[in-house]
């Protein structure tokens with residue numbers, strides 16, 4: 001089961017353009033993809049081997065239990081998070097301590113009862129001062145805090161307030177990127193209990209998230225396909241399962257108006273570029289062999305839900321077969 005997480009990074013298409021047959025959808029010019037891959041390649045030549053290995057049959061870290069949260073915030077109480085920071089002056093020591101444990105990113109939580117702007121800014125600045133990358137969770141009116149902090153990546157889109165054109169333009173200008181995770185929005189907004197647990201009393205709607213994605217697409221913000229999935233059996237986020245949620249994310253992104261080719265790129269090359277996953281996200285010599293083979297006749301460039309017509313799967317060059 002755990003191996004399926006690597007499908008998120010699987011390449012489904014080469015960098016060549018398949019634009020001709022697609023119309024009426026928001027589609028970006030793909031010519032920059034080659035440049036991005038060259039940049040990644042250049043980086044990989046100047047970067048010493050990191051000794052990364054693929055771990056299978058391990059519990060997957062869900063991204064919510066490292067990182068900085070404000071005391072008594074929703075994340076601190078609902079998820080039992082413990083990385084408390086209470087003022088800007090605590091940021092440098094906290095951030096140095098986190099990176100002393102060897103993570104790739106600093107994860108910050110922006111929420112209505114969370115950090116004020118100054119503390120969020122201080123955490124991002126301290127992260128950047130170490131040459132590291134900051135990621136911020138924001139799903140509501142705290143989105144402004146995330147944007148203004150100049151964090152690198154923002155996970156989720158606001159599901160309460162509109163993401164305005166001005167916000168989208170600022171995200172673009174500041175070279176930030178967004179992983180909308182419409183899938184978790186769909187799960188939470190369909191369940192009043194989950195809304196009440198997670199929202200801190202504000203109304204969340206799926207449509208607000210979709211409108212936010214559309215605003216970001218119009219502004220040309222890089223959008224990454226991702227999910228909030230965890231593998232914890234019995235999670236209170238019912239239906240938030242690793243694997244299927246990523247396929248659904250591609251469907252939700254295309255429903256929101258993204259072209260099928262951009263949705264596939266959001267799950268492959270765009271994702272690996274913005275997360276600096278060197279040697280992944282595309283099918284080319286020397287790259288990690290994370291491959292998804294679809295059944296004959298399936299064409300996700302015409303119908304994105306056909307990414308689920310899976311015939312065979314390789315993860316790091318090893319084929320995984322269903323256990324019936």
Ligand SMILES: *[C@@H]1O[C@H](CO)[C@@H](O)[C@H](O)[C@H]1NC(C)=O
Pocket residue numbers: 071072086
């Ligand atoms: C957190 O809540 C506890 C208990 O209600 C309270 O004593 C404490 O002052 C609060 N801390 C902050 C930083 O708000």
Ligand SMILES: *[C@@H]1O[C@H](CO)[C@@H](O)[C@H](O)[C@H]1NC(C)=O
Pocket residue numbers: 201202203
């Ligand atoms: C949330 O939406 C419901 C239904 O539209 C409405 O009755 C309620 O007043 C709203 N609550 C807030 C806090 O906006």
Ligand SMILES: *[C@@H]1O[C@H](CO)[C@@H](O)[C@H](O)[C@H]1NC(C)=O
Pocket residue numbers: 191192193194235236237238
């Ligand atoms: C809504 O979420 C709650 C909390 O996890 C869960 O108990 C309930 O079964 C969910 N409802 C539906 C319809 O999935």
Ligand SMILES: *[C@@H]1O[C@H](CO)[C@@H](O)[C@H](O)[C@H]1NC(C)=O
Pocket residue numbers: 303304305306309
């Ligand atoms: C897209 O493919 C799915 C799965 O194969 C199928 O159920 C659905 O009807 C297809 N949609 C269209 C518009 O062809």
